[in-house]
Amino acid sequence: MRRPSVRDDLALQPGYHSPQVDVAVRLNTNEAPEPPPQGFVDALSAELARIDWHRYPDRSALGLREAIAELHGVAASQVFVANGSNEVLQTLCLTYGGPGRSVATFEPTYALHSHIPRITSTEVVSGERTESFGRDMDEVRRVLGDHDPTITFLCSPNNPTGMVETEETIRAVAALAPGLLVVDEAYGQFAPWSATALVDDESPIVVTRTYSKTWSMAAARLGYLIGPSWLVAELFEVVLPYHLDSFKQAAGRIALRFEDEMNARVATLVEERGRVAAALADLPVTVWPSAANFILFRPEAVAGDDVWKRLVDASVLVRNCASWPRLDGCLRITLGTAIENDRFLDSLATILETP
Numbered sequence: 367m368r369r370p371s372v373r374d375d376l377a378l379q380p381g382y383h384s385p386q387v388d389v390a391v392r393l394n395t396n397e398a399p400e401p402p403p404q405g406f407v408d409a410l411s412a413e414l415a416r417i418d419w420h421r422y423p424d425r426s427a428l429g430l431r432e433a434i435a436e437l438h439g440v441a442a443s444q445v446f447v448a449n450g451s452n453e454v455l456q457t458l459c460l461t462y463g464g465p466g467r468s469v470a471t472f473e474p475t476y477a478l479h480s481h482i483p484r485i486t487s488t489e490v491v492s493g494e495r496t497e498s499f500g501r502d503m504d505e506v507r508r509v510l511g512d513h514d515p516t517i518t519f520l521c522s523p524n525n526p527t528g529m530v531e532t533e534e535t536i537r538a539v540a541a542l543a544p545g546l547l548v549v550d551e552a553y554g555q556f557a558p559w560s561a562t563a564l565v566d567d568e569s570p571i572v573v574t575r576t577y578s579k580t581w582s583m584a585a586a587r588l589g590y591l592i593g594p595s596w597l598v599a600e601l602f603e604v605v606l607p608y609h610l611d612s613f614k615q616a617a618g619r620i621a622l623r624f625e626d627e628m629n630a631r632v633a634t635l636v637e638e639r640g641r642v643a644a645a646l647a648d649l650p651v652t653v654w655p656s657a658a659n660f661i662l663f664r665p666e667a668v669a670g671d672d673v674w675k676r677l678v679d680a681s682v683l684v685r686n687c688a689s690w691p692r693l694d695g696c697l698r699i700t701l702g703t704a705i706e707n708d709r710f711l712d713s714l715a716t717i718l719e720t721p
C-alpha cells in the first residue's frame with residue numbers, strides 16, 4: 367500500500383489536543399457546569415417531529431439568523447452561523463486568508479487563532495502582550511505595521527488569561543488594522559461590555575460568539591458572528607452548502623427563548639468566580655484577574671505539571687498550560703458548580719501544603 371502523505375505545510379505542526387480524562391470533576395474546557403433548562407429540551411423534542419428529514423436544511427439558516435439578529439439588535443444579513451465558532455473562524459480564514467496572506471495574534475491567546483490559519487495555509491504573525499498579559503499598543507502598531515495582516519485576532523475576554531479588552535483598545539486596534547478585525551467573544555456575556563456595539567456595515571470588524579459556553583450547549587457545536595452584511599454574504603459563498611443541519615438550526619433558535627435562564631447561570635458563575643479567586647488569593651499561587659468563566663493561576667513553589675497530575679489523582683481535571691509558551695507553570699481552572707469548585711480548592715490546598 368502506498369499511503370498519501372499529509373500536505374507539507376501541515377506535516378510540521380501538531381494538531382489540537384485537549385485531553386478528555388475520565389474524572390469526577392471536569393474543569394478543563396470552559397464548558398458550563400449546568401445543562402440548559404428542561405423547557406429547552408422539551409421544546410426541541412417537539413420541534414424534532416416537525417423536521418422534514420428527507421429535505422436539505424434551510425441553506426441560509428434564516429430563522430436562526432433572525433433570532434440571533436433580534437438578540438443583538440442587528441439585521442439578519444449581519445449574522446453568519448456555523449458549526450461552532452471554530453468553523454466561523456475557519457470560514458473567515460478560508461475567505462480572507464490563504465497563501466501569501468497573514469493573520470496577526472497576540473500571545474498567549476486561544477490556540478485555534480493560530481491553528482486554524484495554519485491549516486488554511488495562512489501565515490501567522492505572533493505579537494506579544496506585556497509581562498502581565500496586558501495590551502501593549504506599541505507592539506500592536508509594530509506587528510500590524512510590519513506585517514500588514516489581512517486578519518487581526520483579538521480575544522475578549524482572552525482565553526486563557528481572562529483579560530477583557532477595553533472599548534478604547536478595540537477602537538484603537540481597529541483603527542490600526544490594515545484588514546479585518548475579529549473580536550472573539552466566546553465569553554462575552556461574562557464581561558462588562560461587548561464589541562458588538564462597534565459592528566456596522568461600514569467597518570471591517572466582526573465579533574464571534576458561541577453557544578458552547580454561556581448557552582450550555584457545547585454538545586450542539588454552534589457558533590456565529592456579527593459583522594457587515596457584505597462580509598456575511600462572502601462567507602456564505604465559501605462555506606459548504608447546507609453546512610448547518612436542520613436540528614441544529616432549531617436548537618439554536620429555541621435556545622434563545624431561554625435567555626433569562628442563561629443570564630442567571632452567568633450570574634451564578636460570576637459569583638463563583640469572585641469566591642474562587644478570593645480563595646486562590648489565600649494560597650501560594652499567582653492569580654490573574656478574570657472576566658470570564660475560568661481563572662489562570664501559577665503555583666509558586668510546586669511545578670504546575672506536578673500540581674496538575676496530583677489534581678488528576680484527586681479526580682479533578684484542570685487545563686494544564688504549564689508547558690505552553692509564555693505560560694510556564696500555569697494552570698487554568700474552569701468554574702464549575704460550587705461543590706466542584708470546593709472540591710478543586712480543597713484538593714489544591716492539600717497539594718500545596720504537602721509538596
Ligand SMILES: *Cc1c(COP(=O)(O)O)cnc(C)c1O
Binds near residue numbers: 577
Ligand atoms: C471555547 C472557545 C471558543 C468556542 O469554540 P466553539 O467552536 O464555538 O465551541 C471560541 N473561542 C474561544 C476563545 C474559546 O475559548
